[in-house]
Amino acid sequence: xxxxxxxxxxxxxxxxxxxxxxxxxxxxxxxxLADAEDxxxxxxxxxxxxxxxxxxxxxxxxxxxSKVASRMCLNMLTSARARRESYVGEWVPEPLPEPAITDxxxxxxxxxxxxxxxxxxxxxxxxxxxxxxILHDVFRYSFAExxxxxxxxxxxxxQLASSARPLMGGSSSCWVxxxxxxxx
Numbered sequence: 187x188x189x190x191x192x193x194x195x196x197x198x199x200x201x202x203x204x205x206x207x208x209x210x211x212x213x214x215x216x217x218x219l220a221d222a223e224d225x226x227x228x229x230x231x232x233x234x235x236x237x238x239x240x241x242x243x244x245x246x247x248x249x250x251x252s253k254v255a256s257r258m259c260l261n262m263l264t265s266a267r268a269r270r271e272s273y274v275g276e277w278v279p280e281p282l283p284e285p286a287i288t289d290x291x292x293x294x295x296x297x298x299x300x301x302x303x304x305x306x307x308x309x310x311x312x313x314x315x316x317x318x319x320i321l322h323d324v325f326r327y328s329f330a331e332x333x334x335x336x337x338x339x340x341x342x343x344x345q346l347a348s349s350a351r352p353l354m355g356g357s358s359s360c361w362v363x364x365x366x367x368x369x370x
Contacts, residue, residue, distance in 0.1 A: 201233065204248040207325075208255050214320050215259040217305045225262065229255045252325075256317060256335045263313035304354075311350050314338070318346035319354070 208229060212222035229251050233241070244250045308316050317336055321327040322343070329340040329347075336343060 200247055201230070201251070204251055207248070208251055211252060211320070211325065212255050212259055214305075214308070214324065215256070215316060216262060217309060221262060225255050225258045228258055252327075253331075253335050256321060260313055260317050260336065263316065307353055307355075310353055312346075315346045315350040315353075318343045319350035322347045323351070 205226065208226050209222055212225040213219055216222055216225070232254055233247070233251060236244075241247070308320075311319065314336055318332050321332045321335065322329060327335075329343045332343040332347075333340040336346075338346070
């Protein structure tokens with residue numbers, strides 16, 4: 187594997203624009219900002235390890251990075267759950283640090299940030315339920331896309347999300363969606 191040289195400006199801006207969504211996705215899945223940043227860095231490393239031809243063949247770099255980050259989070263969750271089972275006391279996710287907010291757009295994004303209670307409830311789900319719920323109900327991925335990421339059938343992913351919703355206290359209609367609607 188060879189690392190590629192400098193990316194063009196359009197490619198770099200597209201990748202940088204995905205950073206906030208990727209860090210939000212990883213943080214919501216893992217409950218740890220440090221782990222989320224590790225996943226983000228590994229996702230970028232995998233992107234830049236691709237040849238220019240491989241990168242150009244990818245229709246949507248953001249979707250590719252979301253898929254890679256989700257899979258890495260799923261892997262971390264299965265191993266993290268085993269580590270947390272040996273932890274003495276109740277595990278509580280770490281809160282996001284409050285940055286100095288100067289831009290109103292950053293304030294809106296911060297307001298959409300997940301609360302501590304949300305993360306604690308997410309912890310009660312299995313890793314697959316958490317990934318299916320977050321990707322479908324929060325980020326609006328279709329069940330077919332979730333199935334490809336999780337490695338199960340769309341029907342199984344529907345069931346995973348359905349079993350996660352009662353833990354969250356309701357239906358998906360009460361959650362703020364952070365990915366724009368792209369059809370039915």
